[in-house]
Amino acid sequence: MPKMKDKVQKRQVKFVSRSVTRIWDEQASEHNPFLAEHCRCYGYDLLELMRKCSFPEVLYLLFRGELPTGEQARLLETLMIAFINPGPRHPATRAAMYAGVGKTNTSRILPIASSVLGGAHLGSEEVEAAMLFIKRHYRFAPSRITGDLIDGLAEGEERQGDFHVAPGFGSRFGGIDPLPQKIAAMLAGMSAGASALQWGCSLVEKLTPYKMGWLVPGVAAAVLVDLGFLPQAGAGLFQLICSPGLLAHGLELAGPYTPITAMPFLDEDHYIIEPEARKR
Amino acid sequence: MNRKHEKDDVAFWQERRGIIRTRKGGWIPGGIVHNHGYSLVDDLIGKASYFQVLILNVTGRFPERRLADWLEAHFICHSYPDARIWCNHIGSLAGTMQASPVAASSAGVLASDSRMYGPGTILAFIDFITDAVVKKRNGTSAEEIVRLCQRRPAAKPTILGYARPVANGDERIPAMERVTRELGFARGKHLALAFEIDEVMHRQHNERMNLLAYSIPFLCDQGFSAKEIYRLLSVLVCSGVLACYSEAADNPPESFFALQCCDIDYQGPKPREVPSLE
Numbered sequence: 321m322p323k324m325k326d327k328v329q330k331r332q333v334k335f336v337s338r339s340v341t342r343i344w345d346e347q348a349s350e351h352n353p354f355l356a357e358h359c360r361c362y363g364y365d366l367l368e369l370m371r372k373c374s375f376p377e378v379l380y381l382l383f384r385g386e387l388p389t390g391e392q393a394r395l396l397e398t399l400m401i402a403f404i405n406p407g408p409r410h411p412a413t414r415a416a417m418y419a420g421v422g423k424t425n426t427s428r429i430l431p432i433a434s435s436v437l438g439g440a441h442l443g444s445e446e447v448e449a450a451m452l453f454i455k456r457h458y459r460f461a462p463s464r465i466t467g468d469l470i471d472g473l474a475e476g477e478e479r480q481g482d483f484h485v486a487p488g489f490g491s492r493f494g495g496i497d498p499l500p501q502k503i504a505a506m507l508a509g510m511s512a513g514a515s516a517l518q519w520g521c522s523l524v525e526k527l528t529p530y531k532m533g534w535l536v537p538g539v540a541a542a543v544l545v546d547l548g549f550l551p552q553a554g555a556g557l558f559q560l561i562c563s564p565g566l567l568a569h570g571l572e573l574a575g576p577y578t579p580i581t582a583m584p585f586l587d588e589d590h591y592i593i594e595p596e597a598r599k600r
Numbered sequence: 601m602n603r604k605h606e607k608d609d610v611a612f613w614q615e616r617r618g619i620i621r622t623r624k625g626g627w628i629p630g631g632i633v634h635n636h637g638y639s640l641v642d643d644l645i646g647k648a649s650y651f652q653v654l655i656l657n658v659t660g661r662f663p664e665r666r667l668a669d670w671l672e673a674h675f676i677c678h679s680y681p682d683a684r685i686w687c688n689h690i691g692s693l694a695g696t697m698q699a700s701p702v703a704a705s706s707a708g709v710l711a712s713d714s715r716m717y718g719p720g721t722i723l724a725f726i727d728f729i730t731d732a733v734v735k736k737r738n739g740t741s742a743e744e745i746v747r748l749c750q751r752r753p754a755a756k757p758t759i760l761g762y763a764r765p766v767a768n769g770d771e772r773i774p775a776m777e778r779v780t781r782e783l784g785f786a787r788g789k790h791l792a793l794a795f796e797i798d799e800v801m802h803r804q805h806n807e808r809m810n811l812l813a814y815s816i817p818f819l820c821d822q823g824f825s826a827k828e829i830y831r832l833l834s835v836l837v838c839s840g841v842l843a844c845y846s847e848a849a850d851n852p853p854e855s856f857f858a859l860q861c862c863d864i865d866y867q868g869p870k871p872r873e874v875p876s877l878e
Contacts, residue, residue: 328769328808342868348861356861363869372874385868387875428703435710480612495608531608588628590619597625599632599639 343382362386376400383553392547395510399543402503403536403558405565412437412562416570421583429570434559437566441484442492442537444555450488450541451551458516458545462523473530488538489520489527496533504539516545623660636660651675658831659824666783667822671832673779674815677772678718678836681843683856687711687718691841695848696856704849708841709834716765719833725760725816726826729790732797736789742796746804761794761813762801769808776814788821 345363346356359366361378362385369378373387376397380388388396406413416433424432438444457465469485484490501524508517520542524533537558544554573582625634633640636656644653651668655661683692687708694704712718732745740748749757764770780787787795794817798809819829848856 328767328771330767331765333766336865338863338865340865340867342866344864345866345868345871346861346864353860353862354858360871363872364874365871368874372876425700428700431703431706493608493613494610584618586618586620591626592619592621593626593628593634594621594623597623597636598634599643600637 342385380547383557384548388547391511395507395543396547398507398510399540400561402507403540403561405568406437406536406562407565408569410442412443413566413569416566417573417583420570420573421578421580423574423580426571426574429574430563430567433566433570434563437559437562438555442535444537444558446484446487446535446537447541447544447558448551448555450486450538451545451549451554453487454516454520454538454542454545455551458519462519462526466523466526469527470530473532483532484535485527485530485532488535488541489523490532490535492535495531496528497535500534500536500539504534504542507539507543511546516542624657636662638662655832659828666785670779670783670785670818673776674811674833675836675839677776677811677815679839679843681840683844683847685840686714687837688840688844691843691845692848692856695845696851696854698849698853701842701845701849704845705835705838705841708845709838712837713834719830719836721760721812722816722830722833723826725812726820726829728760729794729813729817729820730826733790733793736793742793742800743804746797746800756805756807757801759797759801761816762797762807762809764808764810768806770810770814772811773809773814776811776818780818785818785822788818790817790820793817 343362345360347358347360349355349357361369362381364381364387369381373381374393374397377387377393380392380396408414408417412433415436416429419429419432420426436443440446440449465486469489472485473483482491482493504517504521504524508515508521511517517539520534520538527533540558540561541554544557549557572578625636625640627633632642635644635653638644638656640653644656648656648662649665649668649672651672652663652665655663655668655671680688683689690711691704691708694707699707712720714720715724735745735748736742746757746759749759751758791814794809794813798813801807801809816829819832824832
């Protein structure tokens with residue numbers, strides 16, 4: 321029988337003595353080396369950014385290293401408005417609302433809801449996967465992949481619930497979710513030239529007869545690809561973009577005068593414990 | 601095919617609207633707390649261990665005590681109170697900012713959902729070991745399985761479970777081998793192959809297995825599915841995180857591993873003026 325007789329050995333790995341960043345430069349105060357007198361984001365002074373730039377412009381700068389063009393800034397800002405709130409039926413928002421009504425410490429509401437929004441179904445993991453999917457395919461005509469996707473649909477017919485033929489594209493509650501289609505059309509009209517969004521719109525045309533269309537993560541992914549963000553940034557950016565709505569709904573129910581009865585707690589007629597779970 | 605004016609078939613969701621059906625259990629106020637066919641109050645509290653109930657709640661199957669004890673020992677393996685370990689460091693940072701212990705442990709547990717260490721590595725390793733077991737059954741040797749993981753003939757194979765960050769080898773494996781032996785578990789096909797691969801990796805590439813490559817095959821041999829293992833081990837690091845959190849939270853705020861401005865090495869663009877946009 322093999323045994324682990326050998327001593328565990330620390331690897332000869334050289335770790336840095338100081339963290340490295342290209343994003344943020346803090347100039348120490350003359351009076352206290354632990355306090356910053358000035359901060360610069362990719363070389364731009366924070367106070368100057370405050371005076372001259374919008375929030376989406378500085379957000380873009382943080383992730384891309386350069387300020388956006390006017391068109392890019394408008395596209396990002398419009399995307400942030402489009403998905404500012406997943407809405408009160410979305411499981412992530414409901415998580416925020418249950419945290420609120422349960423009088424969870426309010427500083428926990430956003431991480432709770434963001435964690436739920438981090439899922440692989442209609443969540444930030446799907447945004448990242450959709451960005452990878454789009455980047456892999458969008459330089460080619462959608463017809464090159466629709467055959468494979470439609471074959472996937474046939475496999476999906478046996479499944480219960482919704483089916484995503486590719487990350488970011490599929491059905492919602494058995495149909496085509498109308499709002500993402502409208503949002504995608506509006507955003508696609510904002511950028512000149514060929515784009516991931518326009519490619520996605522062409523793909524969706526082929527999927528429409530099968531009751532499949534854009535899903536929210538697909539639209540977000542296509543815009544983020546068009547804006548040049550890396551797929552690994554997509555997941556967190558989607559959480560960030562949806563955060564205001566999640567927090568607002570949680571806080572709406574978190575007040576001291578909102579009773580615990582302000583959210584459903586099902587009675588025994590609507591909470592059905594199947595026989596196999598009941599004490600035998 | 602034109603379905604433009606057809607109504608969507610929403611029967612699947614309509615059946616689930618405003619109602620919860622569960623095979624797990626629930627509380628009847630003034631009555632029984634049903635839990636997978638048991639009464640939580642009468643059958644489990646004080647009679648079953650916490651880890652037996654954890655396995656029951658995740659899998660729906662009530663395990664024998666020795667399996668729950670093995671799992672508890674495995675959780676202890678992940679309870680290093682070392683603030684340099686990534687998830688624990690996050691616990692310390694939460695402590696130094698006077699965050700709550702619940703926030704700190706949640707943050708540390710989330711950090712361990714990593715592609716490099718912790719529960720985040722479980723599914724990928726299970727893919728590897730279950731595929732390797734099938735290959736072995738079809739006549740592929742452990743040497744060949746390792747060779748298939750090499751990108752180039754001369755390259756070192758990168759196999760999760762045989763590439764522990766920071767150290768080579770794992771001090772916890774002999775301890776868990778003792779636990780496994782004392783609890784009377786036999787070595788199953790997944791764990792036996794994991795050791796065969798270890799022997800090849802050690803002989804050919806001077807790499808040893810780490811705890812992931814020991815514990816996951818053991819749990820596969822006990823009949824747990826990949827999803828069940830990921831769920832059972834999801835809060836594995838909580839104890840170590842809380843140790844580090846507690847020390848930092850008990851000290852003055854921002855005193856944990858304090859940094860001066862010059863302790864960050866800025867390598868970005870030089871100072872520049874914000875251009876007029878538009």
